[in-house]
Amino acid sequence: MSIAHNQLRVARELWSRLQPLDRGVPARLQGLLADRRFGSRDRRLYRELLFTALRHARVLAKIAPGDETTWATLLARACAATRETEAFQAAFAATTTAESEVALPDFGPLDLVPDWFAAEVETSPAHPAASEIAAALLTRAPLWVRMQTDAPEDAFAEWAARGWVATPHPALPDAYKLPSETNLSACDTYQAGHYEIQDIGSQLILASLDLPARSPGPRWLDACAGAGGKALQLA
Structure with missing residues (x-):
C-alpha cells in the first residue's frame, strides 16, 4: 500500500x-x-x-x-x-x-453551509453577498500578528531564517501576515513577546479608535488581543 x-x-x-x-x-x-x-x-x-x-x-x-x-x-x-x-x-x-x-458532485459555497445561513445573511439565498461570505468562511484564515516591540528586526530575521515570507498590512504598520502553516510557538521572538497573534479584524477595530500609543491619561485593555479574549467577553 x-x-x-x-x-x-x-x-x-x-x-x-x-x-x-x-x-x-x-x-x-x-x-x-x-x-x-x-x-x-x-x-x-x-x-x-x-x-x-x-x-x-x-x-x-x-x-x-x-x-x-x-x-x-x-x-x-x-x-x-x-x-x-x-x-x-x-x-x-x-x-x-x-x-x-x-x-x-456539483456544489457551490452555499451548498456547504447550514440551510439557515443564507437567510440570516441575505433575504434571498441566491444573493451574491451570501455566496461570497460563505466562500470566505470556508477558506482557511490567514495568520496575522501584531508587533509589540520597537525593534522588530529580530523577529524579521528569525522569520526569514525559517523561510517565512511576512507581508505587511497596507494600512497598519504593526500588522504582518504570515503563511497559515507557520508554527510561531517555536520562535524565540514569539516566546519573548515581540508580537501577538491577532486577527486583522480585531487590529483594524483597535486602530479605528485612534487611541494615543503613549501618553498619560486613561489606560485601555485590548480584550481581543489574546487567545480566547472575545469568547471571554461573550461569556
Missing part, C-alpha cells in the same frame, strides 16, 4: 470515528489527533484533512459510502496545499484516473 493510500485509509477511519457531527465533535477531534501513533507531521496532515471534510460534510454525505475514490478526490482537491498534504494530493487530486473519470 502506498503512503497516500495509507493516509486515505487512516483519514476515512478517523472520519468515521468523528461521527456524529454534533457538539461533541471538537472533543472527539482533539482525542483522535492526540493518538500516540501520530507524529507532529501526521497530526498536521489529518487535522487538515478532517477540517476539510468537516467543511464539506454536506457534500461528502451525498457520496456513496463505498465510493472511496470520489471521497478521496474531493478531499484532495479541497484541502490546503501543504508539505504534509503533498503526497495525498498528488495521488488523488486528479479527476481522471487510469481506470475511469471521477465524477465529483
Whole structure:
C-alpha cells in the first residue's frame, strides 16, 4: 500500500470515528489527533484533512459510502496545499484516473453551509453577498500578528531564517501576515513577546479608535488581543 493510500485509509477511519457531527465533535477531534501513533507531521496532515471534510460534510454525505475514490478526490482537491498534504494530493487530486473519470458532485459555497445561513445573511439565498461570505468562511484564515516591540528586526530575521515570507498590512504598520502553516510557538521572538497573534479584524477595530500609543491619561485593555479574549467577553 502506498503512503497516500495509507493516509486515505487512516483519514476515512478517523472520519468515521468523528461521527456524529454534533457538539461533541471538537472533543472527539482533539482525542483522535492526540493518538500516540501520530507524529507532529501526521497530526498536521489529518487535522487538515478532517477540517476539510468537516467543511464539506454536506457534500461528502451525498457520496456513496463505498465510493472511496470520489471521497478521496474531493478531499484532495479541497484541502490546503501543504508539505504534509503533498503526497495525498498528488495521488488523488486528479479527476481522471487510469481506470475511469471521477465524477465529483456539483456544489457551490452555499451548498456547504447550514440551510439557515443564507437567510440570516441575505433575504434571498441566491444573493451574491451570501455566496461570497460563505466562500470566505470556508477558506482557511490567514495568520496575522501584531508587533509589540520597537525593534522588530529580530523577529524579521528569525522569520526569514525559517523561510517565512511576512507581508505587511497596507494600512497598519504593526500588522504582518504570515503563511497559515507557520508554527510561531517555536520562535524565540514569539516566546519573548515581540508580537501577538491577532486577527486583522480585531487590529483594524483597535486602530479605528485612534487611541494615543503613549501618553498619560486613561489606560485601555485590548480584550481581543489574546487567545480566547472575545469568547471571554461573550461569556
